[in-house]
Amino acid sequence: MGDRYLALFEDVEHAVEALGELRALGVPEEDLSVISGIPVAEAIMGRPKVANLMARWALPGALLGLAAGVFFTIGTPLMYPIQVGGQPIVSLPPSMVIIYEFTMLGVILATLIGLLAQAELPRWREKVYHPAISHGAIGILFRCDESCFDQVRERLRGLGAFELIPVDRSES
Amino acid sequence: MSSEATMHPDLAHVEQELKAADLLLDRRPREEMNYEVMRAMERISLTWLIVAFFLGGLVFLGLVLAWGYQIKWGLGVAGINRPVFWGVYIANFVFWIGISHAGTLISAILRSVGAEWRRPITRAAEAMTVFALMVAGMYPLIHMGRTWRFYWMLPYPNQRLLWPNFRSPLMWDMMAILTYLTGSLIFLYLPLIPDLAMVRDHSSAKLRKKLFNILSLGWRGTEAEWKHLHVAMAIFTFIIIPVAASVHTIVSWDFAMSNVPGWKSTIFGPYFVVGAIYSGVGALAVVLVMVRKFMGFEYYLREQHLDNIGKIMLTMTFFWTYFWFNGYLTEWYGAETALDFLREFMTYTGPAAPLFYAMLITNIIIPIAILWSRAGRTTPWMISLAGISINIGMYLERYIIVPVTLSRNRFPFSWGHYVPSPVEILISIGSLSMFILLYVLLSRIVPLISVWEVQEGQVMHVIRRVGRTLVPGVIQWHKAE
Amino acid sequence: MSKQGITRRQFLQGTALAGAAAVISGCTLSLQKKEYLEPYVDMPEFALPGESVWYATTCRECPAACGIIVRVHQGRAKKVEGNAMHPVNEGKTCARGQAALQALYNPDRLRAPVAQSARGSRQFTSIDWNEALNTLYQLISETDPARIAFFGGDVPDHVLWILETFFAAIGAPPPVIYSTHAAWEGKRALRLVNKSLFGVDRLPVYDLAHADVVFSFSGGFLSTELSPVHYNLAFGRMRGRQDTGGPRGVVVHFEPRLSQTAAPADRWIPIRPGTEGLVALALGRILLDEGWARNTAAAPFFAGVDAKELAEVTDVEYERLRHLAQLFGQAQAPLAIPGSAAAAHRGGYQAVMAVQMLNILMDNLGKPGGLWLAPDTRIDGLTPKTEPASLADVRDLVERMRSGQVDLLLLDGSNPAYGLPPEVGFVDAVANVGKVISFSSFVDETSVWADYILPGHTPLESWGYQVVDNGTDRLVISAQQPVVRPYYDTRDVADVFLFLAQALEPARAQLPWLNVVDFLKSRMEVIRNLGIPGSFALDNVEEAWAYWLGNGGWRSKEPLWSAPVLKRELSQAFNLAPEFEGGTEYPFILYPYESPTLTDGRGANRPWLQELPDPMTTAMWRTWVELNPETAYLLGVQRDDVVKVISPYGEVEAIVYIYPAIHPHVVAMPLGQGHTDYGRYAQGRGANPVQLLGGREVDVVKDLAWLSVRVKIVPTGRRQRLPRLENNAGVDRAREVGFPG
Amino acid sequence: MSTYNQGTDEHRWAMVVDIDKCTGCGACITACYAENNIPVVGEEEIHKGRHMGWVRIERYWEGEYPNVRARFLPIMCQQCGQAPCEPVCPVFATYHSATEHINVQVYNRCVGTRFCANNCPYITRVFNWFDPVFPEPLQEQLNPDVTVRSRGIMEKCTFCIQRIRRVEEDAKAAGRPIEDGEVQPACVQACPTEALVFGDLNDPNSKVARLAESRRAFKLLEDLGTEPAVIYLKGGDAHVV
Known part of the structure; x- marks a missing residue:
């Protein structure tokens, strides 16, 4: 189904835009997720509500x-x-x-x-992460194939993504 | 959040003032805060080592040597006797349980009412609770005649299928403390997880990285993690408040369920809870001043926090005075003979009267005198003085309730006299040292400031221009639907 | 059963004691070093594993001779209980009797005979009994009999009889028997007054149980005097009448100090020390004047008495005396009891007489609730003929010792070095005695001056009997038997002398018995020959012996006490007033008293008794001096101050106890402590007030007048907490609030 | 409300203390020491208030010189029907015995919280501050029927339960009821004035039951509702001058 990529943004507004871009590129909602250094409400990110069980x-x-x-x-x-x-x-x-x-x-x-x-903790083995997140960056984790990635790369960079990592490959 | 370029010079001054007054308006990059907090955590100076070893020595002396000596020879090495069967061990127990009410309970109350200024202090406060509970939890063991049989009080049946007596207030106590300790530990731990992850991410030391990877449970900050952390904290906040209240109420029931004149009182429950919060806030003020000074957290812990804590302390002074007087007056009016004996002993010119008057001075007069003014509340040494005074006063109160009250009873022939023995004093010093030592050690293990919460607060706080001036505002991010 | 000489084994039997359990003893007394350890396959009779047996014997903690039964479990004595069949104590015991076990199992007992390298050096070397007995034999056989002296104290009757016979046979002077305890209870005065008034040398017995108004004059009949368990029992019965519809007995106690005996009384009347006789005189005068007296035969005794004048002297208001006289005079069964302190000053003899005179006035002699005379205990072959010595006799002996006329001094059952005032000079005199041998079980202040100590058995290991001299209406010959085998290598004193008698030609004929058991069995016949119907038949010796052991002795079936009959014309009382030594620089009268727990000091090595709170002060372990609060205030001392108590004869230090119930001119001190020897529990604590006494004697009685010195109190500036059970603050406060009961 | 019933096997063992008879002699105390293996603690411990006696005789002074009276009040465990000491023990080391109806202390279950002792309004519980010391050969005297308590546990008057049990078992074996006066705790047995009487309150003919009806009868701190099994008889008030 393609590789996972992590894009890091300085602030919320750009991250929200990036999410929009990814959705526009046809990345389904379930292949998107947000990782942040502080809690950011789903509504702010335009994300579906996480069920509270x-x-x-x-x-x-x-x-x-x-x-x-x-x-x-x-x-x-x-x-x-x-x-x-x-x-x-x-x-x-x-x-x-x-x-x-x-x-x-x-x-x-x-x-x-x-x-x-x-919250599916503990997850010690999970590698989809970047230390900048705990410095306050907002990470958008998405999944798409190579062609798709080539499309989004520049757009995301344009939105200020200062780090764009193909997670599964780089960390293997 | 106004642009500085367009700002009027006066307004720049206003902005400066607003920022100085409130940490949450005085925004700094997260990275900077992270490194500052981590540096404070990772710096191990010679002074720190000396202090830690000194405290360790006192702990060894008090809790290993003195306690070991007591276990070997028997409780006779303490000053307790008949009829004063309970002495400073129980006074210490109640005292430390009281201290434990500072952290978790205060933090929970502040969280529940959304007091934003709480953000930098909750961690330090919650840690106090956990350590104070650990120290307090030791005292029933120290106090027991056969410490080595403590596990007979655990809820499991013996070989004859006899369970412990769940009607004993001591069992209630144990269960309440167990619940409170469990709750407090988790309450401390949950908001710590993101900060542990932060240390994991940015620490240069390999071992620390590894350790913190485990401790942070692999926290990344996903939506599900944040969401459930938030909900869990909300649940805990509302669970821990009644649990904390129950703990000190039950501690008071150790006394109030009894037959002892001076203990059998219906007001003891709330009186103890209020007293616990009172001493706890006093201790919290001292701890915050210490943390601020020795960890270099002047940026995080500001006058505003001392001021707010001071106000709580002042409020609690009045509460405590009200409850104390309430109990005292009803007993005075009732004029029960045995209570008259007790009052003669500890008031007027009785032998224990100095303790009684010292309690009133340190618990009422000194705190009010200091905390009445903003200057008193915001000057670190003054508010520390108030906190120390309150804790001396509250210790005296517990001392009066335990050994002093037991010295008098319905049979004047069998009244008692109690003086703490060197062993009791050493153990008390040892336990105080243990509390400080645990804190000193903790300050080098985990971030004492909840950085993510501070950042969260800062993100939510803005300075807006309204009309001709700047006013602070809050964007309630977490309420976004 | 026995072989030749002293090489023998004896089997001693007991019989069943009804009520408790089957009791029989299989105790074996071995006088050999050789002992046979037998496995329990071969079970000694009635010693069942896990089962207790009870042995009846006689308590020897004081001379009252209560009957006790001792619970023995696996050969170890466990508990002293009262013998319910015994007429003296009817199953009851006192604290001191309970503590007899702690003499037996005292950690500081002598475990074997010892020789001391130099007298007073406390350097002892153990010797074996062969050597010990040889030495004793040599000394006795080689010393001029006239230069042998035996000084004894509370020695049981059988030992005394054997000793008396032994010394008579070898031509030595009779033993000098002087019990300091007897001096403290005023026994001699009581006897001599009876002899003078009623013509019989016997002790009085008060029918307390049936009296309804009791006037007690400074007595300790509820604590240590005469037969305390008996009188406690009688007191309880006197009080108990109210539960069965009878009148409740009332006690009025006259004494300078509110003593343990005064405490349960209904009223304590403080008087000046030594004025008991004067109070009695005044009361008698009023009884006569008001016509309340029922027998005027005693009237001459009260001639010329001015009651109002005496009221001044005694510190009791006349009106009160009159009221009291009325109470006494109109009582159904009034009873006056003279106590030891009444007899303890120069005029004590007349004072005791004055009190007994009240009984004569009220005509209660030989009536229920009245005054009786104890059964005659002078029985040939059972009790010694030797009179108990007076202090004057002791002085004679001491003088002989000092002047080198005593070459061999034997000591048993007494501790004169501790119990006699230093002024008597016993310790100094011992230095001039050739050889000193003690039979004490402990190294006490006296035996420390001995060359050899040949420890006797403790009472619970001993055979014997005691003829009860007061405290019951029956004639009681109370049996003593070992309840356990001797715990250490000790030997019965009676056995030692019977052994010596075998070797000394003149004594062998008089004392033909090989051991004390043979001797005791032979006494069955003596008792039978009394011809008095008793608790069991005495025709068959072995059968009688079984009952003897099982019942704890023999007693007459019928009461044998007798009604006193006034035997002489009375004349006016004289010389009743006390006299105190020490001039005006000694402002207080010293009022020493026997400690209700330690008595005259013999109890001091029993930890139970040391830690038994004194009934009045609740103090333990130390010596205190009791001061009236006002006196203490004037002296500027407080409780727990250490003061010097100084008399013309000596000084001691004691801790101040503020005693609210003592005459302001009097300071009281308990006996019992201040031991320099006598084991870990006794020595080095407290003070011995005997050190303050002079050797003044009571007129006529010639016994120690222990109420005859004045003292001064000098604060030392030091403080020492007196160990006590009561809480000072609480007790002070309780006086305002009242008794919780 | 007491919850015991008058069953055939059940006894409400009780003691009567006649204050009018008590002479304060202390025979009860020493008898108790001997029977129950109570250690002697020595002067220093006495200073600290650690006398180990299970029964104490409180001596109270009344009035001022010369009109002073001393009163004795022997106090031992009152064996309450509703004992305040019992429910507070976390390990059931003290509880109400269903057949003897006395307050039982189980030494080997006690962990030494001393809660019971605080809660005893009569201050009758005694704690083992140290291990007892019986210098050789004083230990030979120890009663084999009674445990020697180690340090750290609570003890108190048991009404000499070992004696009660012995008589109960003997009577049961012989198939006869227990006679009044057959059970005698050591203190009662020794008491020379017979101020102490022991028996079964459930037996209406027993001496204690009759004395309990006396107009002199009262209980200590009766208003606390502890239902003591020790009944005191007031001292008589003879109005003598």
């Missing part, structure tokens, strides 16, 4: 945490009843604390896992 992770995490909390505070005393302080073996008020903490812990861990899963 974090709640799908956090909610089960919360439920799991809640279940763990319920198990610890209600299940374990029932499995091995020990009477303390004249208190009932099972009681909700003193259980709430642990249930609450475990629910929160569940959300926290699930959110972390969700982030890693959704």
Whole structure:
């Protein structure tokens, strides 16, 4: 399907224009992506919205945490009843604390896992990158074949792309 | 963002002033900031080494030798006794938990309300939380009679299928601290990832590059990464606030669930939370002044930050005073005999009264006197003084709550007297040193300023000409739909 | 069962003790060095692994002779419990009795006989028993019997009987038996007063349990005096009557200091020291004047007494005295108890008499809740004929020692170097004695002056008996048996003398027994010959012996105490007033008292007792001096200040304890500490107030008048915290808030 | 509300302390030391407030000279029906025994947080600050029925549970009920004035049950609702002059 190329731009406006050029050249949206040193909203770049699925992770995490909390505070005393302080073996008020903490812990861990899963991290082997991005450059990663690349190269340069790398080849 | 060529000389002056006042208007190239922050991080001077080794020595003395001695011989080497079963270890525990509330909680609150000035300080603050929690988490272990059996408190059944007692406030404590520590660590780590990637990209040292490649999880800054980082941070921001509040509430319940006169109080929960934030902000101010001075971050950490922190501190002074007085007055009015005993002991001319008055002076009078004026808030040494004063005061408060309160009870015959032993003092010094040492080490491992967040802020902040002058404005980039 | 001479083994048996468990002993006493270690395949009788056995014996921590049963587990004594069948203590024990175990297992016990290179050098070398006994034999057989002296203290009756017989047989002077504890409890005065009034030389027994108004005069009957466990029990019963619908007994205690015995009393009346007799005189006068007296036979004693005048002298207001007299006079069963401090000054004899006179006035002699006389304990063949010595007798002995008339001094059961005032000069005199041999289990202040120490068994390893001289209505011959094998290479003193008797011709006929068990068995017949119906039949010796061991001795079936009968015309009281040595430069009267925990100092090497809080001050481990708050204020001293207490005879240092319940002219100090020897727990802590005393004697009684010196208090400027259980601030505050109960 | 019921196998062991009888002699303390292997800690530790006794006799002064009174108040673990010490233990080292109805301390489960001790309003819990020392041969006296506690754990009066258990087992083996007075903790056994009485409150005929009905009866800090099993009898007030 062609090689991947990374074009780096100094600022947002040029990057947005470059994206337009690439789309005009028929590069499909799914072959385009933006890499940046600071978050840039999809709308600014005219990119389709990235689906936000974090709640799908956090909610089960919360439920799991809640279940763990319920198990610890209600299940374990029932499995091995020990009477303390004249208190009932099972009681909700003193259980709430642990249930609450475990629910929160569940959300926290699930959110972390969700982030890693959704952002597809860690990706230590991925090479499509350029250090200038963390200096604030905006990278546009696109995929096209050689002929296509020859077409866009000059246009992108014209838009101020200070670096234009054929990723897969150069880094092999 | 007006062009300088066309600017009126007066307006140039206005622009200068605006930039001086607000980091986010004083835009600098990202590359420059990156290298500045990295240089500060990679510079290991002789002074730094001496400080680190000195602190390491104190940690060794306190946490290896003194604690080891205590484990070998028993808790008798501490000054605790009957009825003062809890001493400075628990006071230290509460103190460090309090400090931990500076970072994550403040950062989360500021993030949640979109306080833009927070950007350069969140990292330093969140790191405080993590280290303070580590130190605090050690204290229950130090405090335990049989430290080597600490794992019996973990939630797993013993060989007779008996689980720990989840109704004990100590279990709550452990779970809350575990949750808070986990949350705080992640909360510190998530926004750190892009900066770790930055160090990976630009560090010249091979080993550091390798390490940071692993630590940054291969972060590149793709749309999905940024998007989910953003959402995760939003979730964390709102999760961590109630968790932080619960942690210190539960710490207060270690006391409030008891039968001890002076502990059994319904106001302890919020009182402790407020006190924790209070001491935490005080410590944060000191840390920021230190970081600014010793890391050369004058560009990032400015008067505006000290001023804002100072305002929070001042607000917390009033909050704390209100809560303290609320508790004190209700107990005074109730005139319970055992509480009268305690009050006689720690107020008026009682033996512990100097501690009590010192607490009021350092917690109320000195902070108000300093923080009332902008000059007091923005002068580094003055705001540090206020922060130190608050922390002395808050330590005294914890000391009064723990060993002083335990010295009095319903049976006058069995009252107690507590003096910290050398071992307790060494361990306390060791743990303070550990906190500082961890910070000193961290300052050479990760960027203490969240550069990408600063840049993000700078991108969003503009100076616009409106009528005859220049005004700052914010373009809310992140809200673009 | 036994072979020739001293080469023998004995099997000693016990019998079952009802209630606790099957009890029988298989203890083997070996007088040989050779010991047989047997595997448990061949099980000693009733010593089951994992099962405890209980042995009945007699407590010898004080002379009261409570019956105890000791729990023994795998051959080790574990716990002292009271013998419920014993009439003295009925199953109860005191703290000191519990601590008997810590004499047995004391880490500082002598583990074998020792010879000391030079007296007082504390350089001991172990010797074996053959050498020790040979030396003893040589010394006794080669010394002129008239120049042998035996100085003993609280020696049990069987040892005393053997000693007395032994010394009589070899022609030596009888043993001098002087117990410092007896002096501190005023026993001699009590006996002599009874002898004078009622014509019998016996101790009084107070029927406390049935009394309803008790006037106690400076006594310590609830702490250390006479038979403390018995009187505690009786006190509890006196109080317990209220739970069964009876009247609650009331106690009024007169003493310069609120003592442990005063604390549970309903009212403490502070008086000037030494005025107990005068208070009694005044009360008696009022009783007579108001017509409350029920028997006027004692009236002559009170002739010429002016109660109002005495009220001035004693520091008790007349109105109060009158009220008290009324309370006493109108009580159903009033009882007056004279205490040790009443008898401890020059006029003590008359003072005790004055108190007993109140009992005569109220006609409670031999009545429920009244005054009784202990059963006659003078039994031929059981108890010694030798009178306990007076301080005057001790002085005689010391004089003989000093002047070189004693060539061989034997010491057992007493610690005169610690317990007698230095003025008596015991230690100095020892220097002029030829040879000194001690039978002490410990290196104490006295045995440190011995040439040889031949350690006896501790009481829990010993055989014997004690005839109970007070504290019960029965005649009780309380048996002592070893509850464990001797832990170290020690030897029963009785066995040592029986052994010597075998070798010394004149004594062999008098003391034909090979060992103490043979001797004790032979006593069964003596008891049978008393012809008194007892707790078990004595016809068959072996059977009697089994009961003897199982029951912890023999006791009469019926009460054998007797009602006192006034045997003489009374005349006017005289010389009751105290007299104190030391002029105006000594402003305070020294009020020493036996520590309720350490008694006269013998308990000081028991860690349990050292760490048992003193009931009144809750202090431990040290010596303190009690000052009235006002006195302390005037002296400018505070609690925990170290002061010098200086008397005309000596000085000691003590820590100030501000004592809210002591006469302002009096400073009190507990005995018990200030040991220079006696093991790690005792030595080098606190002070011994005996050092402050002179050798003044009580008139007639001739015993130590320990309430007869004045002292001054000189601050040293140093401070030392007195280890105590109470919290100072708390206790001060509690006085304002009140008792939490 | 207490949650125990009056079952046949269940006992509510209780102690009566008659303050009117207590003479402060300390026999209970020493008996407890002997029975329960309580170590002696020495002067320096006493200064620090680390007396190890499970029962203490508090002595209070009342009034000013010459009208002074001293009062003794023996305090040991009150074996609360609703013990504040129990729920706070994170490892269930202390809990309410279902058959004896006393407050049990499991030494080998204790990790030494000392929360229970703070929470005891009667200040009756004792902590092992150091390993106990019994100089040779004092260790020969140690009671084999009672653990010698190591450093770092909490202990307290157990009502001599080893004695309760012994009697319970004996009675069970013999198929008979436990008689009143058959169980005697060491302190009760020693107490020379019989100020301490022990028995089963569930048995209405027991001595403790009868004394508990006394008009003199009260409990320490009754208003805290801890339901102590130690019942005190007030000292009598004789109005003597």
